[in-house]
Amino acid sequence: MPQAANYSPIISLISSVRLGSYRITFRSVDECELYGIYIWSQHAAASIYPLLQNLEISLRNAIDKEARARFGERWWERIQSTRDRGDCHFHKNIEKAKDCLTREWLKKERRRRRGTRVEHLQVPVWTHDQIIAATDFSTWHHVLNNEYSSPVPAENQRYLWPKSLGKVFINYAKINPNQQRVRKNLTDLIFELREYRNRISHHEPLWVKSPNVNNARAAIDTIREKINKIELVIEALDINLLNIMRKVGLFDNARRVCSLDELAIYRYTKPFCSMTPEQMHVIETHCWQAKQKNETIIWRNNNTVYGLRTIR
Incomplete structure (x- = not known):
C-alpha cells in the first residue's frame, strides 16, 4: 500500500x-x-x-x-x-509573434545547415495564419x-x-x-x-x-x-x-x-463503497481487465457513458 x-x-x-x-x-x-x-x-x-x-x-x-x-x-x-x-500592447505582441517565427526559422536553418551562418538568408514572409498562431494569450x-x-x-x-x-x-x-x-x-x-x-x-x-x-x-x-x-x-x-x-x-x-x-x-x-459478493462477482472480470490492460472500461446506460479504471 x-x-x-x-x-x-x-x-x-x-x-x-x-x-x-x-x-x-x-x-x-x-x-x-x-x-x-x-x-x-x-x-x-x-x-x-x-x-x-x-x-x-x-x-x-x-x-x-x-x-x-x-x-x-x-x-x-x-x-x-x-x-x-508602437505604444499598443496588442501591436507589440503581433511584432513579437513575427520575431518568434523568425527566430525559430533561423534556429532550424542553423541546425539543418550544421551551424553555418544563416543571417544573410532571406527570411520567409509569414502568412496571416502563421502570425496569428504564434501569438500568446x-x-x-x-x-x-x-x-x-x-x-x-x-x-x-x-x-x-x-x-x-x-x-x-x-x-x-x-x-x-x-x-x-x-x-x-x-x-x-x-x-x-x-x-x-x-x-x-x-x-x-x-x-x-x-x-x-x-x-x-x-x-x-x-x-x-x-x-x-x-x-x-x-x-x-x-x-x-x-x-x-x-x-x-x-x-x-x-x-x-x-x-x-x-x-x-x-x-x-x-x-471504500460497500459491495456484496454478488456485486463484486458482476464487475470482477471488468476490474481484472482494467488492471491488466491499464485501460478504462466503459459502458453506456440511459445515454450516459461510465468508466471503470484502476486508481492505484
Missing part, C-alpha cells in the same frame, strides 16, 4: 516553500498525505488545462475571424487605434483595450469595437447586457483567467491565496470559481462551443477532480 512507503526522501526533492502552502492550507497529518495532496493538485491542474486551452484558442479565432471579415488579411495593419501603434486580452474602440459612433467602421463585439461575443449579455460596459467586464475576466493559466503553467498552487483561504474547502471553492468563470466567458463566445465541451465531459471532469471527494482519494481518507 502507498501509505507504507517512506516519503521523506521524496518530500526532500520538492521545495519546502512550495509544500509549505499545502501543509498550511490542507492541514496534512503526515508526509504520505502531504504527497497525496500534491499529486491531487497536479491532476486538478490537468483537468483545468483543456478548459483554458479551449478558451484561449476560441477567443483568438473568434476575434480573428470577425476582424478578417471586416478588414481583410492582416487586419491588425488596418484597424484604427486612438494611440500610436495576452494578445487577445490587449486587443479588447479602449484604444481599439471608436471614440464616436461616426467612426465605428474604422475601429474593431464596438461594432464587432456582438459578432465575437455572441452571448455577451450573459455577462452584462450593457454593450458599453461589458467589454470592460470581459477584459477583466480574460485578464484574470490568463493570469490563472500562467499560475498553472508555472506549477504554482491552483487555489487563491488569501487569509480566509485556510482549509481545503475554501481552497477548492476558489478553484471551482475559476472554472465557473471560464464557463461564463466561453458561453459569451458561443453557446454551441459550451454545449460541446459539456457533452464531452470537460466541465464535469474538472469539477469532479476539483472536489473534496476526489481530494479524499489522494489523502487516503475516502471510505
Whole structure:
C-alpha cells in the first residue's frame, strides 16, 4: 500500500516553500498525505488545462475571424487605434509573434545547415495564419483595450469595437447586457483567467491565496470559481462551443477532480463503497481487465457513458 512507503526522501526533492502552502492550507497529518495532496493538485491542474486551452484558442479565432471579415488579411495593419501603434500592447505582441517565427526559422536553418551562418538568408514572409498562431494569450486580452474602440459612433467602421463585439461575443449579455460596459467586464475576466493559466503553467498552487483561504474547502471553492468563470466567458463566445465541451465531459471532469471527494482519494481518507459478493462477482472480470490492460472500461446506460479504471 502507498501509505507504507517512506516519503521523506521524496518530500526532500520538492521545495519546502512550495509544500509549505499545502501543509498550511490542507492541514496534512503526515508526509504520505502531504504527497497525496500534491499529486491531487497536479491532476486538478490537468483537468483545468483543456478548459483554458479551449478558451484561449476560441477567443483568438473568434476575434480573428470577425476582424478578417471586416478588414481583410492582416487586419491588425488596418484597424484604427486612438494611440500610436508602437505604444499598443496588442501591436507589440503581433511584432513579437513575427520575431518568434523568425527566430525559430533561423534556429532550424542553423541546425539543418550544421551551424553555418544563416543571417544573410532571406527570411520567409509569414502568412496571416502563421502570425496569428504564434501569438500568446495576452494578445487577445490587449486587443479588447479602449484604444481599439471608436471614440464616436461616426467612426465605428474604422475601429474593431464596438461594432464587432456582438459578432465575437455572441452571448455577451450573459455577462452584462450593457454593450458599453461589458467589454470592460470581459477584459477583466480574460485578464484574470490568463493570469490563472500562467499560475498553472508555472506549477504554482491552483487555489487563491488569501487569509480566509485556510482549509481545503475554501481552497477548492476558489478553484471551482475559476472554472465557473471560464464557463461564463466561453458561453459569451458561443453557446454551441459550451454545449460541446459539456457533452464531452470537460466541465464535469474538472469539477469532479476539483472536489473534496476526489481530494479524499489522494489523502487516503475516502471510505471504500460497500459491495456484496454478488456485486463484486458482476464487475470482477471488468476490474481484472482494467488492471491488466491499464485501460478504462466503459459502458453506456440511459445515454450516459461510465468508466471503470484502476486508481492505484
